[in-house]
Amino acid sequence: GAVVSQHPSWVICKSGTSVKIECRSLDFQATTMFWYRQFPKQSLMLMATSNEGSKATYEQGVEKDKFLINHASLTLSTLTVTSAHPEDSSFYICSARVPGSNQPQHFGDGTRLSIL
Amino acid sequence: AQSVTQPDIHITVSEGASLELRCNYSYGATPYLFWYVQSPGQGLQLLLKYFSGDTLVQGIKGFEAEFKRSQSSFNLRKPSVHWSDAAEYFCAVGAVAGGGNKLTFGTGTQLKVEL
Numbered sequence: 001g002a003v004v005s006q007h008p009s010w011v012i013c014k015s016g017t018s019v020k021i022e023c024r025s026l027d028f029q030a031t032t033m034f035w036y037r038q039f040p041k042q043s044l045m046l047m048a049t050s051n052e053g054s055k056a057t058y059e060q061g062v063e064k065d066k067f068l069i070n071h072a073s074l075t076l077s078t079l080t081v082t083s084a085h086p087e088d089s090s091f092y093i094c095s096a097r098v099p100g101s102n103q104p105q106h107f108g109d110g111t112r113l114s115i116l
Numbered sequence: 117a118q119s120v121t122q123p124d125i126h127i128t129v130s131e132g133a134s135l136e137l138r139c140n141y142s143y144g145a146t147p148y149l150f151w152y153v154q155s156p157g158q159g160l161q162l163l164l165k166y167f168s169g170d171t172l173v174q175g176i177k178g179f180e181a182e183f184k185r186s187q188s189s190f191n192l193r194k195p196s197v198h199w200s201d202a203a204e205y206f207c208a209v210g211a212v213a214g215g216g217n218k219l220t221f222g223t224g225t226q227l228k229v230e231l
Contacts, residue, residue, distance in 0.1 A: 006159070034219075043206065043221045044160075093159050102167045104150055105219060107159040 001027050004096050006108030014116055015086060021079045021111045023094030029074035030096035034105060035067070038091040050077040084115045118143045118209050122222035129197050130230045137192040137225050139181075139207035148210035149190040150219070151181055155203045163205075166190065177201070202229045 003026040011019050023033055031052045036044040048069050049057040056069035066088075068080040077096075081088050091112055095105040119142040129135050141147060148167050152160040164175025171183040181192045190207060207222040 004159075043223045046218065046220075049218070095160075102148075104162050104165045106162065107152070109159040110157070112157065 002098055002106045003027050004094065004106045004108040006094050006111055008111060009109060010112045010114075012114045012116065013084065016083055019081045019084055019113060021081075021092055021094070021113075023077045023079070023096070023108055025075045025096045025106075028096075028098050030077075031074060031099060033071060033077040033094055033096045035069060035077075035079050036093045036095065038093060038110075040091075044093060047079075052077075081113065084113070086115045089113055089115045118147065118211060118220045120207050120209050120220055120222035122205075122207055122225050124225045125223070126226045126228065128228040128230060131199050132196050135192075135194045135197045135201070135227070137205050137207075137227070139190045139192065139222060140188050141190060141207070141209045142188065143209055143211070146185070149181075149183060150208040150210065151175065151179070151190075151192050152206045152208060152221075153203045154206065154224075160206065163192070197227075197229055199229045199231055202227055 005024045005026050007022045033050040035047045037047050038044045046059050047062045050069045050071040052071045058064050071077040091110050093110040095107040097103050097105045121140045123138050150165045151163040153163050154160050163179050164173045166173045166183045173181050179194050183190050204224045204226050206224045208219045210219045
């Protein structure tokens with residue numbers, strides 16, 4: 001149980017385009033999902049917390065207009081990287097937590113984004 | 117603010133040998149603690165978690181970790197390492213307030229297993 005699916009797994013696109021990444025909880029409903037960014041050989045940095053039916057909460061230093069988050073249903077959150085540039089190239093990972101107390105976050109397999 | 121330190125960037129062990137990966141945390145109260153494993157190009161898989169109760173926690177794949185409040189540590193152990201255990205290991209701390217939602221990760225330890 002507690003499977004999180006992320007799509008696509010790999011994206012290569014030209015500079016200036018917008019890219020949408022989907023994060024789905026397959027076998028549970030997630031009122032809260034999380035988006036992380038991971039640079040090569042580094043740890044995960046929380047970008048934002050996605051709340052179903054309300055605005056996402058962004059971490060300090062993360063541009064809200066650059067990284068648009070939508071959590072329209074209890075099983076789907078999307079991250080859109082708008083007008084992507086080479087410096088946005090990274091590994092993006094989402095996670096979701098099963099509702100209730102004492103539940104860990106479960107992670108998707110990540111999306112490798114490469115901006116040319 | 118919460119923080120996690122994983123002192124060892126790389127560790128190499130022989131297959132069949134025992135393993136201990138170190139993790140120290142900083143948090144004002146009893147935290148939620150986690151160990152995740154990441155294979156190259158993949159997401160993170162939860163190995164084990166500590167919320168409360170027994171300080172020795174058993175996880176998947178034969179891993180265990182012990183919460184030591186006096187040392188602010190949550191070290192990961194395995195008695196006999198398998199070649200398939202080679203991966204990146206992340207320790208994370210979650211604030212109790214908010215149900216452990218906000219995770220702070222350590223910088224990771226890269227485990228290499230020699231056959």
